[in-house]
Structures are given as structure tokens and as C-alpha cells.
Amino acid sequence: MSRLLPTTTNASTERTGDPSLLCIDDDRTSEVLAALSSETARDIFRELNERPLTAAALADRLDMSIQSVSYHLENLSETGLIDVADTCYSEKGREMDVYAVSDEPLVLFLGTEDDQPRLRVAFKNLAVAVGPVSILIAVWETLARYVGASDAA
Template identity: 40%
Template sequence: MEHVPEESLSVSIDQNEGADALGAVSSKTAQKILAVLIDDPHPASDVAEKIGVSLQNVTYHLDRLEDAGIITPVDIWYSEKAREMTVYGIASEKLVIEFGSKERGKNSDQHNTK
């Protein structure tokens, strides 16, 4: 399956937002899931089998990673029993973490150029 992720995803960490992305990638299970999805998109059942954890656990982490914008549904496959399976892929090749708001960063840049 052909899936081309974006070049990078920027996450701004400030008091109001961004912690979801860090929380989503902080667990070992989430990191194993991402390692599987880096190569090719997969449905949750394939990911669970590849990393040796329960489907319920993988689904929990996939939901968190999707909510954080780190992975994205890329296709629908059908199981042998004709059930729909969402296929997930990474949303971007790089995750860039910025501390503070983007507005603050712009203001800092302006101060540095004077």
C-alpha cells in the first residue's frame, strides 16, 4: 500500500496544549506501534500481532496517537469475516517539538534581529 506521510508535524508545547502529543508517544507500547507503522500502514490487529500485545491495548494507543495527530487513518481493509478494519499510517516523518507558543517564538525572533 502506498502511503506518503507529511514531511514534519510541529507540536507547540505551552500551558494550554501540546502535552497530548508527548503523552501519546511516552509509553513503550506507543513507541513499538510507531516503529511498526514507520515501515508501512497496518490495521490494529496486525500491529497487535507484530508487537505481541492485546488488540484492546493497541486500540487504546492508536486512538491516543490519532487524537494527537501523530498517526492517521489511511485506508479501510476487510477481514476474512468481511469486517471493516481501519488501516493506520504515520502522519509525518518527523515530529518537531516547540516549547512555548508560536506567537512567543515569533516575538523572540523579532527581538533577536534588532
């Protein structure tokens, strides 16, 4: 028997927006850092980077209560780090939001707003010199090292 209501989603984690630069003296930077300040929030964000999930699926994957997951989802959503990407239905017919990372990538740098124009020029020059794929690999490796170092601490 086919279902009338979708129990899965077609949402993706593709980021199609242009990156935004967050500097250390930006109000949004404080909000982003506060939202990601707990290990639980970072775990949820990492899971959503892999695939869009419902709060219930996240709770199952992370072995947490749905209330705790929902709290962190709300904080991440308020800062614009994640969005409701779709809606699906549980086996019992309850509507569930499907969360995914925002399509706007963020780059945090430890400079001031006055440094943004120079940093944008530097990124453009770097992109021309080594190509987009090389930049993604370098950023990925840097983030992996940072996450590995923070997990070890």
C-alpha cells in the first residue's frame, strides 16, 4: 500500500549561496559562536552537514532526548545556521520538520570589519591562483584539524 503522506525527504545539504564573512567584532559572530558553544550543538550541526534530518532522527542518531535536540535546533535556527528544509510525516501521521544546514556558507576570521575588503581581495586572488577545488580542500583540511584538536581537548 502506498502512503499518501511522505515519510522521507528530498532535501539536500548543498550550499548554493555565496559565503558571508563574519569578523570578530560582528554581532552575528557572537550569536553564531554562542549557538555553537556546546558540544551537543556542534554534534547536531555536523550531522546536518551530512544529511537533512528530523529532530526525532537526530535524537536517535545522537542518543539524546528529543527535548534537548529541539532546544539546540531552535538556537541554531535562530542564528541562521540551519533551516527547515522540508516536511515529512511520522509513521503515525505526525508532521515533522526536516532540518538542513543553511545554504549560506560562513567564514569566520579573527579580524575587524575594516579588514573585510582586504580579505575579500585576498580570497579572490587565491581563487584565481589555485582554483576553487584547491580552496575547498584547504578549508576542509583546516576545519578537520580544528575539529580533531577540539575533540581531543
